Amino acid sequence: MKDxxxxxxxxxxxxxxxxxxxxxxxxDIMLAIQHEEQDRSSLHPMKSSRLPRLILLQRLLTAAxxxxxxxxxxxxxxxxDKVNQLENQNRSVTYFSYAQFASRITRSGIPIAELQKRFPxxxxxxxxxxxxxxxxxxxNPQYNKK
Amino acid sequence: MSNFTLPDFYxxxxxxxxxxxxxxxxxxxxxxxxxxxxxxxxxxxxxQQYAYSLAFRILQNEEEARDAVQESFIKIWTKICDxxxxxxxxxxxxxxxxxxxxxxxxxxxxxxxxxxxxIPEMLVRSNTLRPDSQLDNKxxxxxxxxxxxxxxxxxxxxxxxxxxxGQTSEEVEQILDLTANMVxxxxxxxxxxIREKLLTLSAIERRTI
Numbered sequence: 001m002k003d004x005x006x007x008x009x010x011x012x013x014x015x016x017x018x019x020x021x022x023x024x025x026x027x028d029i030m031l032a033i034q035h036e037e038q039d040r041s042s043l044h045p046m047k048s049s050r051l052p053r054l055i056l057l058q059r060l061l062t063a064a065x066x067x068x069x070x071x072x073x074x075x076x077x078x079x080x081d082k083v084n085q086l087e088n089q090n091r092s093v094t095y096f097s098y099a100q101f102a103s104r105i106t107r108s109g110i111p112i113a114e115l116q117k118r119f120p121x122x123x124x125x126x127x128x129x130x131x132x133x134x135x136x137x138x139x140n141p142q143y144n145k146k
Numbered sequence: 147m148s149n150f151t152l153p154d155f156y157x158x159x160x161x162x163x164x165x166x167x168x169x170x171x172x173x174x175x176x177x178x179x180x181x182x183x184x185x186x187x188x189x190x191x192x193x194q195q196y197a198y199s200l201a202f203r204i205l206q207n208e209e210e211a212r213d214a215v216q217e218s219f220i221k222i223w224t225k226i227c228d229x230x231x232x233x234x235x236x237x238x239x240x241x242x243x244x245x246x247x248x249x250x251x252x253x254x255x256x257x258x259x260x261x262x263x264x265i266p267e268m269l270v271r272s273n274t275l276r277p278d279s280q281l282d283n284k285x286x287x288x289x290x291x292x293x294x295x296x297x298x299x300x301x302x303x304x305x306x307x308x309x310x311x312g313q314t315s316e317e318v319e320q321i322l323d324l325t326a327n328m329v330x331x332x333x334x335x336x337x338x339x340i341r342e343k344l345l346t347l348s349a350i351e352r353r354t355i
Contacts, residue, residue: 004344005337009309012289015281017202017211019195025212026190029219033183036220 171235178226190219196236197243203306204247205254206287214250218243240313241321244303251299293340300324301336308333 019025174192177185197218202211221242229238281289290310294302303322307313308329313321318329 004348005341008289008293008344011281012203012286012310013312015286016195016199017283017286019198019212020208022191022194025194025198025215026187029190029194029216030183030187032216032220033186033223036224 172231175226175229175231175235178223179229186223189222193236193239194219197239200240200243200306200311201247202283202287203290203310204244204303205251206291207254208283210250210254211247214243214246218246221246234317237313237317237320240307240311240317241323244307244321248299248303293343294336296343297336297339298332300328301332301339304329304332305336305340309337 174185174189178189194215197215198211201214201218202208205211205214218239222239225242229235290306294305297305300322304318304324307318307321308315315326315329318324319326322329324332
């Protein structure tokens, strides 16, 4: 079988496929090459005339992208700033509500020292709230003690 | 008298011719690189038959092979600057032709146009096994299709380039961009598959007799 394969391979190698009308193929190839050259030469001047425009466009796009980055940056800063402001507002509102709560306590007549004894964990809160309330309501801190 | 034998004399002549040919090819490719169309025509006239043989053996179709050759020479014209004079021109050209033919073969397979006009295997076999038989293009195509049609793409290409086209293993490596081991193993599997095919064919033939 080895010889058989060798024989067939030998026959195939010896029998080269015949190219019909080789001159026609040569001419076809040469024509295609000429078309290729024409296309290339017609594209070339267009390319060179387009080049400054392309450079300008490229620079404009670069500038536009820088501007966009700036706008995004500023916008981001504004958003962060607003968030901060809101947070501050919220904090003050909370303090104010603490103060209202504390003022109610003070109006009820329970001394601060008593409250501090009853709610030892809230000591800090109570002192802050009371101080704030008193400052806001312009109350003398010695009032309850009297 | 010198000890020159006749084979030595022929070898010297052949070596001289080859060197002259290589020099000519280098001159031609140098001129083509400068855009000389007449030099390119000479290149086409010299190598189109080789390119066609390879393309036909891969595609097994005359029209497709012609188109693949045309496409390959257009690529050669546009990419001639990539060709280095240290390379062998035929190897570089074969690489381009193989790629073009392979693209076409894949496109044909996608369209399902391969193997539609197959003739009975026995008919081909009885024609080809006779030594010194003259095969026309159709018969060559059918023999290749029957023997190598079921092989994988790589095995088929290695078999065609190495065994039928007679390229060296190093050239096949360069053309197909494969390692030496890959070429060896693909060739081994291809030959085994073809031997098995021949065994099956001879068994069928014996049964019919």
